[in-house]
Amino acid sequence: MAVFWEKLMDSQQLVQLGVLIFGSLSVFILIFTVTSLSKEKEVEKRYSKAIESRNLRAPRNEATERGAGRKQAVADTLSSIDNEKRKNKRVKLYVRLKRAGVNMSVQTFYTLSLTLGVVCASYAYIVVPTFSPVIFFCIFIVAAFGIPSWILAFLFKRRQAKFVDELTNAIDIIVRGVKSGLSINECIAIVARESAQPLASEFNEIVESHRVGMPIPECFERLCTRMPLAEVRFFSIVISIQQSSGGSLSEALGNLANVLRSRKQLTAKVGALSAEAKASAAVLASLPLIVMTLVNFTNPDYLVPLWTTFLGKFMLGAAAVWMLIGCVIMRKMINFKY
Template structure:
């Protein structure tokens, strides 16, 4: 009886093993194929992730390197600008005014103006000391004031035309022209100081001066913020690459917005400027009217020592007030 039970259990066990073996034989290839597919997928995914990680790391390194180059370029330009601001030579001031004369000629003209003024004052009956002081003031101050006036007028003309020049360069770049050809178009078609400066830039490139060096010299002759922005954009694009037409397009937009802002500031500050002009003109105007109507009444200020001291003190306080009002109505943009 016991032997029959053992035989039955062994038979069932063998049957189960046989059925399991047949089932494993049927299912094993599919499982093996699935495992191989999963392994291949893991390998492919891992390789793709590794490549993505390497590519991402390369992009990060490239962006970091480009950012570093941009920072170094801006630092170099800032250092050059700070070095130029320390001292401006007379030759550079003459170039900024748009004049073509050596420093020696300017010095001779200043001396002639001073001598002529001193001679006229002494011929009018004044003492040689007064003539010397007047001649020195005229010879030293009048030519330099003229240079300053011509420089401001020239820089204003350049700024008004420069935005149009940048627009021409942007359209030329979008049309497929190289930057050098766009600059040549500005050198021949622009107006006023812009044409002269870009013509100087083109002539410099013909004799071997690089574009960056030419722009650096141009910023010496035209020290405006707009041209400095242009120089920064060109310098960064040449060192780090990028879409130059897009960068210059953004620059042109900024320049026009600055021009609009300048107009708004002038309109809003015009009332303050008119008030300052009226207040500044009242004392000398009243003095002239009193001198015309009753000269004996005001002659005491010129004849008496106390009157002279009062005139000097009044002129000092008047000058101080004018400078304060000028500072109050001057805006940076």
Template sequence: MTSLYLLPLLTFAGVLLAVLLVEPRLVANRTPVHRRLAQHAAAVVETGRPIERINVLRESGYRSGSVAERLLRRFPPTATAERELGYANISFGVLRYLLLRMLAGATVGLLLQLLTDNLVLAGAGAVLGVMLPRLVIKRTARQRRTAFEAQLAEAIDLMVGALKAGHGFMQAIETSAGELKDPMKIEMQRMIDQVNVGGNIIVALDGLTKRIDSPDLKLMAAAIAVQRQAGGNLAEVLQNLANTVRERRRIRGEVKALTASASLSGLIVGLLPFGLAVYMIAISTDYREKMLGTVIGHIMLGFSAVWTLIGYFLSQKISKVEY
């Protein structure tokens, strides 16, 4: 494929990718509440007919009116994508997210093909472009989970204090939400709003565990659910839970310190072949011509990169301790 055809395709993919990234920021002030109020006002003024009822408890990455998104529900990868967006607290929409990944892969692949005229590099770039948005989303979710877990023990202590002062459980959650910062504050406020419109606290806690992938949070949700079914002193249960969460966090820090050297060694060993390849290509003309100018060289580079990455991920998996 010549540059005459590649350049328009690259331009189209790049512009569409930029629109997908910028458009949510331009309409950030158009919250769901604003949109519903505007829709209701238009319906009253123009037709006098009420708008359709919606389920205020429903939280989904799909718009019910989109045929494409309804069809996407039939495919398992869309559930994974929706879960990842929920963990990262990004209301991007599943269809928009998947389209963004495809466009990122197409843009990077077309750009590399245009610059290098090398299908192997273009294919590798396309795969990297497809994976990059997911890596960013997972990194955001991991940072959010870490921040949430750092606040969890303090939040439980605040709830214990409120319960001992004679407040109910929902009042204790409100007290805790008022004293803490995001992400704990926003998640507790979501629970409060869900209960205020008729939801069940156990269902609200279950929804929280689906938005924050934290073992400590799941432990808290299970403890509260058992206490509400079997009875008992909730303040004492939460106090013991706070101590358990702190102990788990301390052990987690010790494990991370003990495995840091193994993780760093795996990273160095994984990056060494790539650095050596760049060095050899830069200083040796013959090596560069054979590796970059022949089909067998492309195949060798591709296999080397694949097996190096496999070895790196295996070493990271081995050094990761489950606790």
């Protein structure tokens, strides 16, 4: 076995393998980027053509002018929300902490993250002191920046799920309150008092902001920033249009509640249909690590060249890169957008 690894070290296969791996990775990234940009441009062209053809076919009279004005208001609101979303693609850390419901300052978060990185790198050095400094540095980077970011994303998604579960009930409360003669402000205050977390705290932010003079539509726009969900955007659009154009708020919110219930049912159906694919992806992602662990226990000398030779370490790094690419591709395949 050792002779085999020495022959590989003396040959040109190391250079060829490196060129093949990084060349393929570069081509993959280039194709993925070009495809994403072309799809976005194609969608924008179709959207603009549909709007132009609809404007050309629509007859002009007083009723259509009023309908066109309301549609234009909805389009303007959607456009402003989309522009705000594009501006906030790179969200600041304190906003991410607030979204995740973590009551912690940015300085404390960075301190804990760096401490976690130092602890993990030190533990790896104690367990396997023969690793190169590059590996310890990579462990520090992953533990200090990757794991805390993953934890924030996990807490944020869990908080979003709880918020969406309570949002339909909150809209029903507002509809009943408006029908009974209460104002929208009083209905929001009732939701803030009676609902469960995290919806209660978010609506309490709306109540407090409105008390200091902020308009209701702007309060809901800030809610969209704290909770960037499609359901919250729909809610904000309904409130904004009603405040600017008038109309029956109870009827609009009732229709929105029905839409959100249908959307929730669709989410559950998609989750059930994609459960098998997610399980298969988890098995495929964990299988190489499981096999390596079993081989290491049954025949430890078989994998020694992977840890002690330069070619072995290079192959481990290349395998890790391709495993990461495979996990990203499988994740994009099983995460459905609807």
